[in-house]
Amino acid sequence: MSEEAQRETVAFLSDPRAHGGAEVETITTHASRIFMAGERVLKLKRAVQYSYLDFSTPELRRGSCEEELRLNRRTAPNLYLDVQPVTREANGLALGGKGEPVDWVVVMRRFPQEALFSHLAEADRLTPDLMRRLADNIVAFHRDAEITPDFGGVKGVEQVIRINDENLRRDGPPVIPVGEAEALTAAARKAAGDLADLLEQRRIAGKVRQCHGDLHLRNISLIDGEPTLFDCIEFNPSLAAIDVLYDLAFLLMDLRYRGHGTEAAIVFNRYMDVSDESDGIAAMPLFLSLRAWVRAHVTATAAKSGAGDAAEARRYFDLARDLLKPRPPRLVAVGGLSGTGKSTIAAILAGRLGLTPARVLRSDVIRKRLFGAAPEQRLPAEAYARDATERVYAQLEAEAQAAIAAGSSVIIDAVSAKAEERTAFAALGERLSVPFDGIWLEAPPEILCARVGARKNDASDADLAVLERQLGYDLGAIDWHRIDASPAPEAIADAALKAISR
Incomplete structure (x- = not known):
């Protein structure tokens, strides 16, 4: 069956009479047609065939619908309801009738489009708390996902490169000239070769799992107040049986x-903080590039049929290319008393130091990890004894060294009230032969008190009593960039970046 042969089915599903008279809204993607009416959504697979997808027959589309229902119920059981046939009856087509099936649809619970994370992003409603909760849900999903050692690794990455190359060559010109596409393919293959040992080590260690496969903002929604992943890849196991970091x-x-970029940095660092995946940091530039490349060729394909934007395909391609350009790592330490906004500024800087999020190492989070606690779980007083704090700062240095060795810039987020602590971080940068900058945030006591008093659900255990003790510290000479932490966070980050650039 071709898409032309689906015309009758599309007309039927577009008719309000098929939905009890409810008005029908439709969305067309490169692989599906989505019909939204009343409180439900019907998803019809388009009769298309690509190098990575085959929906050319009703039987193939039925199997894909059933697999979509099964896989998406892992993360969104209340969203995916059923698979039903479109049947031919004596008086025409019907949904779920007794006649011969001519096609199949996935039946879903409808939710407001405004709940999509793509809409929340456009409305600037992606709060830090929401992004951390999203990261936690992704970690939990990956932790429980089926291990698939027959996929992924070097061969899996090479397959993605081949698919991207073939599809961009076919549908990219003239938006993406062939020569530029060939250059990106060569750069990606080189990066994959350089990372071959790491990719295989992660596959053997069980880091390749039956993942989502299409985890972008339009496939995440706020359902019943909870970040919810939906619409995972079901049509090609090799595109979803992948490294969790991919x-x-x-x-x-x-x-x-x-x-x-700030929100990306928050998700990335929360994921790293609560998972055991930091060994894969070196692969992130390649993984990010491959994802931008996927969007480039999918968007170029859609543009050819009038459903996509050629200029957008070009922007995705440029991002894919730029992500593979080597960028020397650097080390930044953000210090200051409680309430100066270190963590907020560190997150903003992590999203601005490069296209790949910098690794933020927060002393509060590392302390919790050393004591086997969750980031927001309060620790007893003995966890803040001098020997415990020395362990925390030693761990900060060790993890910073590992991340920088993997090619990532690092931001250390710690009070650093002692001169020797600040000196140690500067010495670390010198020892690793990377640029080092120290940022010291300071603000009037009344501002610090107001901020600490307003904290909720934070990794820091510092309260007003702790701040009062800190205000009495002898900080010694501070030779870091001193930044006024009184203004709004973006203004503070701008000042910090300006100081670093000098």
Whole structure:
């Protein structure tokens, strides 16, 4: 069956009479037609065939619908309701009738389009708390996902490169000249070769799992107040049986593309803080590039049929190319008393130091990890004894060294009230032969008190009593860039970046 042969089915599903008279809204993607009416959504697979997808027959589309229902119920059981046939009856087509099936649809619960994270991003409603909760849900999903060692690794990445190359060559010109596409393919293959050992080590260690596969902002929604993943890849196991960090990379790339670098940094660092995936940091530039490349060729394909934007395809391609350009890492330490906004500024800087989010190492989070606690779980007083704090700062240095060795810039987020602590971070940068900058945030006591008093659900255990003790510290000489932490966070980050650039 061709798409032409689906015309009758599309007309039927577009008719309000098929939905009890409810008005029908439709969305067309490169692979599906979506019909939204009343409180439900019907998703019809388009009769198309690509190198990575085959929906050319009703039988193939039925199997894909059933697999979509099964896989998406892992993360959105209340959203995916059923698979039903479109049947031919004596008086025409019907949904779920007793006649011969001519096609199949996935039946879903409808939710407001404003709940999509793509809409929340456009409305600047992606709060830090929401992004951390999203990251936690992704970590939990990846942790429970089926391990698939027959996929992924070097062969899996090479397959993605081949698919991207073939599809961009076919549908990219004239938006993406062939020579530019060939250059990107060569750069990606080189990067994959350089990372071959790491990719295989992660596959063998069980880091390749049955993931989502299409984890961008339009496939995440706020359902019943909870960040919910939906619409995972079901049509090609090799595109979803992937390294968990390659799965995460789609979300990070999408946030970066949309200008939400801070939010990408928050998700990335929360994911790293609560998972055991920091060994894969070196692969992130390649993973992010491959994801932008996927969007480039999918958007170029859609543009040819009038459903996509050629200029957008060009922007995705440029991002994919730029992500593979080497950028020397650097080390930044953000210090200051409680309430100066270190963590907020660190997150903003992490999204601005490069296209790939910088690794933020927060002393509060590392302390919790050393004591086997969740980031927001309060610790007893003995966890803040001198020997415990020395362990925290030693761990900060060790993790910073590992991340920088992997090619990532690092931001250390710690009070650093002692001169020797600040000196140690500067010495670390010198020892690793990377640029180092120290940012010291300061603000009047009344501002610090107001901020600390207003904290909720934060990794820091510092309260007003702790701040009062800090205000009595002898800080010694501070030779870091001293920044006024009184203004709004963006203004503080601008000042910090300006100081670093000098």
